[in-house]
Amino acid sequence: MFKIGVLVSGNGTNLQAIIDSINNGFIKNARIETVVTNKEDAFALQRAKNNNIETKIIKVKSFENKQLYEDALIDYLKEKELDLIVLAGFMVILSEKFVNSFKNKIINIHPSLIPAFSGEGYYGLKVHEGVLKRGCKITGATVHFVTEEADDGPIIIQKAVSVKDDDTEETLQQRVMEEAEWLILPEAINLILNKKIKIVDNIVRRIC
Structure with a gap:
């Protein structure tokens, strides 16, 4: 069974998209092993509990410094022996140490067509604000592998x-979620689960 850990800070709509895709059979032979948040009031916790998924609250302010927080997060996630970590609206910047602890096993969903915005x-809304201020006619969403540079990892889909x-x-944010994020995040997980992609020279290539 392919084991997924989801890190989230807020409402958890992308978490719900993964849950729904597992429940309806779009994602097969996988389960969400744990949902981790840095916010004790994150609605994502309720979504997880509604589906009998283990949850864990690890707050930055519970530790003397950011490094101790990350060490605790790393230890917990390693204990779960996860195949994939999904950042689904996780509002904590993670260090190079964290990324290298799970190299090529962390993906993120970003609400724009990277590298734009x-x-x-x-x-969050700052992305969509930027799109509207620039007068863009097209925007979208991107799932990418996570590296030490923000939003700079190999693009999956x-x-x-x-x-x-x-x-x-707000309306643009909602439509990007409905028309892009909730579709491509489960699709990216499927590609990884079924070993349909590989990283070559920092570019994701499909395997036929």
Whole structure:
């Protein structure tokens, strides 16, 4: 059984997309082993509990410094012997040590077509605000492997979404989730689970 750990800080809609894809059989032979959050009021915890998934709250402020927090997070995730770690709206910047502890086993969902509107400072509604301020006609979402540089890892899959003239940050965010994020995140997990991709020179290649 392919074991997935999901790290999330908020509502957990992408977590729900993974749960639904496992429950409806789109993702086969896999289970979410644990859901980890840094926020004790994250609604993602309820989503996990509704589906009998183990949860763990590990808060940065519970530790003297960020390194001790990461050490605790690394130890917990290693204990779970995970095949894949999914960052699904996890609002903590992770260090090189963390990334190298699970090299090529961490993926992230980002609400833009990387490299546009990505990297430091671009998260949540700030991404969609940037898209609208620039007057973009197309945006979308990207699933990528995580490296020590923010939003800079090899791209696994992307999906475009049209920007409407009357969009607000909130309406655009919702449509990007519905038309892209909730579709491509389960698809990316399937590609990894079924060994349908490989990384060559920092580029993800499909295996026929």
